Amino acid sequence: MASILRKLFRRKKQPPLVCAVNLDAEGNPVGEHPDHVHTDACFISFEPLAVAELFQSQSCQSCPPALPGIHAATADPNVLLLTYPVTLFDHTGWKDTFSSLTNDARQRAYAKRWARTSLFTPQVVVNGVADGSGRTKEEIQQIIQQGRDIQKARDWHIYVDANDTEVRVDTDKQEAPPHEVSLVVYANTDQTVKVGKGVNKGKKINHRNVVTSVTKIGDWVGGNGTWFLPTPRSALAPDQGAAIIITEGGLGGPIIAAAKI
Template identity: 35%
Template sequence: MTGRNARPGRLWLASAAFVALAATAGAASAQPLTVVELFTSQGCSSCPPANANLIKVKDRPGVLALSFNVTYWDYLGWKDIFGRQEFTQRQVNYEPSLGHDGPFTPQVVVNGSADAVGARSGEIERLISASPHAQGPALSLGQGKISIGSGKAPGGQADIWLVRYAKGVVEVPVARGENTGRTLPHGNVVHSLQRLGSWSGQATTLPLPAATGGLSTAVLVQSPGGGPILAAAAD
């Protein structure tokens, strides 16, 4: 075989390798996500260990870790700078199905269906290991749209939630309240939560609003009223 004839063979092999790598990357990005939600507060003295535990798992493949800062400890003297009433309400909605009379911090909820006290060493890892992968519809984000495949919507419908969060770790100095004088780390802090609509089981495409302020995006398909998360995707 001459050098001229050998070159196309090398190009074909290179192209085949590229296609294989692309397919592998696509399969990795389609990996089902385990959603770990930490309900925390800068005014809660037992929350810093839970914040640290979430930070340990936030970069784990297949895990979407989110910090939701609640507002009900603000009266202790420090108003949580990330706290929002809609985050508090999200936690309140979870409590009946999880067997609790009311919300508490720190609380970690995995896939909307199991919870633990997030400050306990190993509790987040245990829940992640024990939680089955979501069995909901295919879900993807891209090209300015949200694509949801067909499937079964428990009860006939599910909520579609848009989450904007700051990927990474931010340090917050606390000047008053139970954590006076401490600088608290927070991982993947949620800045906004918006219900975009509902999914009835049919394949659906929705516009994905552009993110601002350098925030990252996650979309959750979830049974209403604080039920299990059926599917999740993040950019």
């Protein structure tokens, strides 16, 4: 398994041209043949899923102009955007309709870990290790790349997979500090809110993948492992999405692996 994981994570090839396979007299492939010519189509190129956590507020004057660009830049299938509306500006005349103290705690955990003395929105955090405001598409792309680079520098080969009832981790990392394995449930349809008061009065703010719950289902300390989901994936509503994230040291720590389920 370890050798397979190394191939998945390390083998980076250019786009495929052709992959030649000999045919028999009836036109059927004859399988692996001494004359078989390998091209990039024969190999797997694997880019781990990056998790982009967006902290936003309906009463943040900077959010409405920034959100469309953030949504566009994180539309890549290999990037999972998770939105955590916070109460940071609820006192300014309009209470965010999705905000929660739980989301506040998540944002503050990052600030504490990074020894910061202030909070801001919008804030995009990638893989729990890189962040910025996401004011431009270029900035978001830089944050995503930085988050990927820091994750890759660990040289840990971790593959997360899930079926309807359980989650499995396969890895060649046999020992690791405690990591939380969590199930994140979110609304997988966009939701638009028209702000009634405050600095954004009258503006329509789009929300994408708003997180509704984060549930710890176990701890990973290295090696392969399997954990049962609290409820079957099939029990979720059609407008709900779910993902597994593995976080070092719990809230505010680096996200070392993730998978949509």
